[in-house]
């Protein structure tokens with residue numbers, strides 16, 4: 003499986019880029035001469051050697067800010083993908099596998115969750131608890147697992163009819179064993195692809211929540227905040243917009259490619275990989 | 278385990294099925310999904326399976342063969358009826374109680390592509406039953422290797438995934454998996470229907486050899502009468518959820534008594550040009566009716582050539598009104614036709 | 624009933640009769656046909672040199688296991704292969720070359736002169752039109768007639784293929800019909816324009832035997848009514864035995880034996896044919912052991928040299944791995960087989976050549992012992 007992943011060139015490159023990015027965000031920011039909250043005497047500087055990404059109007063070093071933003075955005079993205087995938091997969095698999103009343107009840111609940119307005123929930127929680135990155139993650143995950151559960155239920159429903167599931171029953175396998183040994187591994191490909199999409203969605207959602215003031219709160223920052231703050235300065239200080247924007251795109255893309263690579267690597271039938 | 282190969286019929290049957298019924302509800306579409314009808318998939322099927330015996334269950338697709346096989350293994354709950362394995366009734370067993378019996382009753386499925394988990398290597402597929410029943414232990418690896426060798430596969434290939442094997446090899450993997458628990462009864466649901474003939478022959482020979490050595494009983498489900506004749510000691514012909522004729526293979530082919538059996542035998546082309554072109558045929562018209570609204574009385578009457586061409590109006594009325602019982606009407610074996618009459622068609 | 628041969632000129636025009644005139648009565652000549660599909664692994668050599676002639680009114684059976692190139696051969700004849708297919712060789716319909724022919728020419732011949740019946744009737748039926756409309760459309764495409772007349776004829780055709788209440792059935796949509804009924808509609812469409820050749824590719828494979836028998840009857844009727852010759856493709860040797868005048872056995876993209884039905888079934892001269900016959904369970908006799916052919920057909924990508932059957936062949940010699948045998952005459956000039964040692968098969972039975980035991984005797988014995996240990 004590992005070999006098959008290594009054959010997927012784009013995924014391997016993406017993984018390297020992502021690892022580099024993570025190192026940069028955590029190790030790099032610790033080593034960097036400016037702290038993300040620190041106000042330097044230079045304000046509104048375009049990129050230079052001292053400030054590779056320039057500075058904003060109050061003099062904060064944009065490089066430090068982007069690295070901090072990357073940390074927060076990655077944490078949010080990973081937490082959201084992890085939680086919603088975990089809960090959603092189990093929820094959807096159980097619903098799809100057992101069917102009948104279980105299915106109806108579980109799916110009604112997840113339908114209900116899907117209808118909750120994300121912004122209203124986020125706004126309410128932000129009012130009462132203040133914005134922090136993990137709260138944002140939990141809010142997004144708390145709504146998006148329902149979406150994952152729909153997807154995994156669909157996959158499981160079609161897998162459930164396969165003869166190899168019936169074969170497992172005929173051998174006397176327990177429901178848990180069938181779900182976790184046979185159904186989930188076979189559904190994993192679709193689940194992973196979904197999770198990578200969730201990562202991108204989470205980053206973007208955080209952006210819009212932050213933009214509306216319900217997300218991460220200054221002085222802390224995230225890539226979303228950086229992008230939204232920079233919008234007003236797009237013509238005068240475009241570097242403030244482009245660097246966090248670039249990071250968002252790179253993160254979303256690399257995670258997507260890694261997801262593709264994982265899916266193919268998990269599928270033993272995939273003898274050749276798409277380059 | 279004692280075996281008496283010369284008198285299997287005298288011993289009590291290993292497996293007995295009595296009046297097995299399986300209905301599926303037909304529901305309307307939409308939110309409420311009211312039940313709007315019933316698929317009469319299996320309607321009162323009874324048969325016995327003796328030790329070391331192969332019973333062929335044959336009929337066209339949709340006649341209820343697979344449903345029978347699944348219901349008797351408790352993979353789908355029967356609507357009513359009884360299944361006895363060595364005297365124990367199975368249909369009312371709990372899942373846990375059934376679990377222990379699954380070691381004795383195993384099944385091989387039709388589709389060698391769909392019946393093996395594509396994400397598991399073959400070693401794991403064959404080990405799965407052992408693990409489920411806590412039998413893997415220290416010798417698990419050796420047992421799996423032996424099983425693969427037994428069915429004619431190379432144990433070195435155990436690390437490969439199912440898609441790397443041909444259809445015939447996959448079916449052998451399925452057989453190895455079923456054998457792992459050392460069952461007494463093997464239900465084979467169209468085990469060779471998806472295979473090319475030259476490959477199918479290998480699987481049939483393997484089943485023969487396994488039965489000889491291991492003393493297994495087979496319930497061999499197939500739509501192919503030629504295959505069934507080759508492998509089965511006794512044959513039960515199914516039509517639209519009912520058994521219409523049973524007998525030993527010789528009885529059935531020498532003197533088929535039910536018009537449907539006769540039509541089935543006639544319809545199968547012989548791979549022998551001179552014989553095939555000179556054959557007398559009994560042909561039927563139309564398709565099998567839907568099991569949602571099966572015909573009253575004899576379910577075969579809508580296609581029955583005897584009903585259409587030979588019977589008087591009064592005789593026909595009997596076919597329309599009464600369900601013919603599966604009894605011997607003087608042909609030497611039971612047939613569910615009011616006007617059963619032996620014909621030699623080969 | 625149209626005698627085979629009338630009407631060729633009015634459709635094709637005099638100028639299109641290029642090449643030599645066909646031998647008497649020949650409607651379809653296939654010569655050295657090869658088809659390759661480029662793929663990542665290499666060229667898929669699906670058809671590696673097929674030649675046959677089809678005479679007016681006769682039935683040529685093509686038999687072989689799945690993947691042997693039966694369907695691709697007939698799709699190549701019909702010019703229905705996907706664009707990436709590389710086709711060489713020649714296909715002549717009444718002397719006119721079809722390989723590389725223009726779309727216009729192919730359209731005139733396809734459906735009108737050469738009709739095709741597929742395994743799945745829904746490949747040829749349009750789910751959104753009624754059966755009557757579809758048959759009438761076929762008629763109107765090639766004939767000058769009124770719509771009403773076309774519908775009348777459509778009903779007649781449905782009646783010919785024994786669809787009950789043919790008139791009423793004209794208004795049915797394909798999904799309202801059973802598989803057998805649909806295949807009859809396809810046969811009715813195939814015969815609508817009185818073709819010279821009908822190519823039927825596994826026309827009954829998806830159907831139950833009793834329905835298969837009905838469809839074979841309908842095909843017979845269609846053939847008699849139109850006088851068409853037929854290429855009948857199937858993997859079912861029984862169907863071939865009942866229907867075909869001549870038989871071509873295909874293996875790995877090539878014919879390996881060809882002759883009359885009697886030749887093939889009673890005096891096979893290719894080990895593959897012999898094994899195939901020996902592997903058939905028989906309805907007409909309580910059979911002894913079957914003779915499975917060991918192994919599996921080769922991949923047609925990157926084929927090694929030599930006879931493609933050699934790895935599975937019980938009489939293979941070193942020469943078989945070096946040179947691929949050509950079809951050569953055996954018991955008669957018409958009965959050809961592609962085997963270096965076909966003469967050795969005279970009077971031999973399948974079970975004399977092929978191993979019938981398939982399990983590993985030692986492993987099985989071991990397994991029995993363990994089983995007994997466990998149960999005691």
Ligand SMILES: Nc1ncnc2c1ncn2[C@@H]1O[C@H](COP(=O)(O)OP(=O)(O)O)[C@@H](O)[C@H]1O
Nearest residue numbers: 301316318337338339340341342343344345568
């Ligand atoms: N799960 C199911 N729900 C509804 N109908 C079913 C189900 N399984 C089988 N049937 C119906 O029961 C009938 C018998 O099916 P089956 O036992 O599969 O026949 P066979 O194996 O002889 O081809 C068919 O009409 C089929 O459509």
Ligand SMILES: Nc1ncnc2c1ncn2[C@@H]1O[C@H](COP(=O)(O)OP(=O)(O)O)[C@@H](O)[C@H]1O
Nearest residue numbers: 660667669688689690691692693694695696705
């Ligand atoms: N469009 C295609 N592209 C690539 N390979 C093909 C295509 N169509 C058929 N083949 C290959 O050609 C071979 C012959 O196929 P086919 O003629 O369909 O066999 P048959 O009809 O005898 O079962 C097979 O190996 C098949 O995989």
Ligand code: SF4
Nearest residue numbers: 575578581596614615
């Ligand atoms: S009972 Fe009547 S309808 Fe049924 S098979 Fe016999 S003759 Fe035919």
Ligand SMILES: [Mg+2]
Nearest residue numbers: 342343344467
């Ligand atoms: Mg079935």
Ligand SMILES: [Mg+2]
Nearest residue numbers: 693694695825
């Ligand atoms: Mg084909």
